[in-house]
Amino acid sequence: MEKVKTAKKEKQPKYRLVEMSDGTLRVRSAWAYAYILPAMALLLLFTLYPLVMVLRTAFYQKYIYITNTGTGFGMSSFIWVLKDPTFWMACKNTLILLLIALPITLVIALGAALLINSIKKLQGFFQTVYFLPYVTSTIAIGMAFLWLFHSDYGYINYFLEFLGIPPQKWLTDPDLMIVTLSIFSIWNGLAFKILLFLAGLQKINKQVYQAARIDGASPAKTLFRITLPLLSPTIWMVILVSVIYVARTFNEVYAMFVSYAGGAAGTGNAAITIMYYIYWMFYDQGKVNYAAAAAILFLIVIILITVVQRVVSKKFVHYV
Amino acid sequence: MSKKNANDRQIRDSGSITLTAVKYVVLTIGxxxxxxxxxxxxxxxxxxxxxAISIPPQWMPSDPQWVNYEYSWNLVPFGMFFRNTIWVGILSVVVTLVLSILGAxxxxxxxxxxxxxCFYLFMLTMMVPNEILIIQNYVTCSKLGMLDSFSGIVLPTVANGFYIFMLQEYFLQTPPSLFKAAKVDGCSNLKYLIKVVIPMNVNAIVTVAILTFITAWNSFMWPLIVTMSDEHTLLSVGLLRFRQASSSNLHNQMAAxxxxxxxxxxxYIIFHKKIMEGVASGGTKG
Known part of the structure; x- marks a missing residue:
């Protein structure tokens, strides 16, 4: 794997320089472990160990949280979770966010990025404005949305009245809550995606466009034949990152539908997501083994998504 | 012939001016x-x-009520929440930087x-959602006596594989000749890190610092679980506590x-270039 090329013993008896196959020069020394140790210790304690323990907890038949002990191994926690209608509601809501809200976000973000990229003046200004929601606290912004969606005093119902739509109970009607959550997460997710699309667009070589213009390609043709294909690696990367991110939706739910004291995600838990389900089971209901089982199921799905994405990207995405 | 061409161009130009105007209008609405x-x-x-609650809406306040801010500031100890959040932000940045730089x-x-x-283990932290680890981390923190403490908020979140991965990519770009020269001069590896690698990669390191600070400032789920007392409550959690305490006083809630x-x-206004650069190069959130 690696070739030992220079091993000058006369000057540095302590170190052995190794040239790696990729041309970088490395030192062969046990000191490396000292450098990694602090990060590795925390990694083992707060990532690897809990991962193993969550797995163990999930398989306990009975579990006592205070002593962190349990008895009997089996699948009962998984079966309980899989039979819990609230869990399926959480899955359904998370799927709605993934399959409806996320594509809408992506399309709007792509459109905005294309527009910003095509103008000459104020590009930086628009970029800065559109990115602002990324840095601001979801909880604080959620408080504004909470009131904008208010059924009696909210401006959204007020605007809808102009369009002849009667006032809706955005925050309490179980059928509408997922719509409200979707709107908030679309708004909240735009900033990040616009920025990444813009970064991708700016990487495209300007000469390609010049060539297209000389050949007399129409704007539509330029967009579909040049811009989008050249942007496809970026689009794919954004999808990869946001699928996992959206699957983890939690703050938006808490900001809009949960009080400080905790509890269900709105009326009849109608706004619950998988992440909120795990939290709710663990922190609110105190059913730790069920929370652990849900967490493991979630992890399996995440791993499956990642594997599918890997396969798909190897087959279909052509990196330039 | 040439006149026709000029005419064509004029038509196309006026078309593109309308198009540009439409673009600006759409972007402004957005x-x-x-x-x-x-x-x-x-x-x-x-x-x-x-x-605040009048329908039809009254857009502008007729007389700015600065007293709302005074009321909100005092209803829950926002001063303390601010100190806590800044402190947690600084701690997170310092510890993350030290761990990531050394690891990278x-x-x-x-x-x-x-x-x-080891490298794959660190990649694992990027793959596993932090949220599913809270169940066990809560127990670990309580065993280590770190519940309701700043170290309890910070330590479980700082071993970040992503930053190690990112800095490593930058560090690898340091020319090997520089390293050889340093070795010939008898420069120790630690000295090489401090004198050469860190100064050469200040840009990337500042990016990591800024991203870490934003993440810490806006962090919510873990602080919510691990803290209880005012002395360790962060702004995002404190704001929820305020929402509870203020019942439905819209104007005060918005002030908070x-x-x-x-x-x-x-x-953001000060660092927007750096922040956007960092996020675009990193491509992660949360």
Whole structure:
């Protein structure tokens, strides 16, 4: 794997320089472990160990949280979770966010990025404005949305009245809550995606466009034949990152539908997501083994998504 | 012939001027939609309650009620929440930087048995959602006596594989000739890190610092679980506590939300180039 090329013993008896196959020069020394140790210790304690323990907890038949002990191994926690209608509601809501809200976000973000990229003046200004929601606290912004969606005093119902739509109970009607959550997460997710699309667009070589213009390609043709294909690696990367991110939706739910004291995600838990389900089971209901089982199921799905994405990207995405 | 061409161009130019105008109008409307919650919050925070909840809406406060901010600031100990959040932000940045720089340096400069295994372990932190680890981390923190403490908030979140990975990529770009020269001069590896690698990669390191600070400032789920007392409550959690305490006083709630938002907005205005660069190069959130 690696070739030992220079091993000058006369000057540095302590170190052995190794040239790696990729041309970088490395030192062969046990000191490396000292450098990694602090990060590795925390990694083992707060990532690897809990991962193993969550797995163990999930398989306990009975579990006592205070002593962190349990008895009997089996699948009962998984079966309980899989039979819990609230869990399926959480899955359904998370799927709605993934399959409806996320594509809408992506399309709007792509459109905005294309527009910003095509103008000459104020590009930086628009970029800065559109990115602002990324840095601001979801909880604080959620408080504004909470009131904008208010059924009696909210401006959204007020605007809808102009369009002849009667006032809706955005925050309490179980059928509408997922719509409200979707709107908030679309708004909240735009900033990040616009920025990444813009970064991708700016990487495209300007000469390609010049060539297209000389050949007399129409704007539509330029967009579909040049811009989008050249942007496809970026689009794919954004999808990869946001699928996992959206699957983890939690703050938006808490900001809009949960009080400080905790509890269900709105009326009849109608706004619950998988992440909120795990939290709710663990922190609110105190059913730790069920929370652990849900967490493991979630992890399996995440791993499956990642594997599918890997396969798909190897087959279909052509990196330039 | 040439006249016809000029005519054509004129038609095309006037067409493209309309198109450009449409683009700016659409972008401005979009910008208003993005900014609307912020502007509305700011305006509402300066209204009286009847003004704030009046339908049809009264957009501008007739007389700015700065007293809303005073009331909100004192209803829950926001001063303390601010101190806590800044402190947690600084702690997170310092610890993350130290761990990530040392880790990235080891991966970029050393060859050692288990190099790849360790690297994959760090990649694991990028794959596993932090949220599913809270169940066990809560127990671990309580066993270590770290519940309701700053170390309890910070330590479980700082071993970040992503930053190690990112810095390592930068560190690898340091020319090998420089390293050889340093070795010939008898420069120790630690000295090489401090004197050469860190100064050469200040840009990337500042990016990591800024991203870590934003993440810490806005962090919510874990602080919510692990803290209880005012002395360790962060702004995002404190804001929820405020929402509970203020019942439905819209104007005061918006003042409180502005108290939390304004420092971050100012921070963003100062560092927006760096922040956007960092996020674009990193491509992660949360």
């Amino acid at each position: 910008a208003l939609v993005m900014m609307f919650p912020f502007i509305w919050m700011l305006l509402t925070s300066l209204k009286t309650l009847p003004e 340096y080891a991966f970029s400069i050393y060859s050692f048995p288990g190099h790849n295994l 939300a502005c108290i939390v938002l304004i420092p971050m907005v100012v921070f």
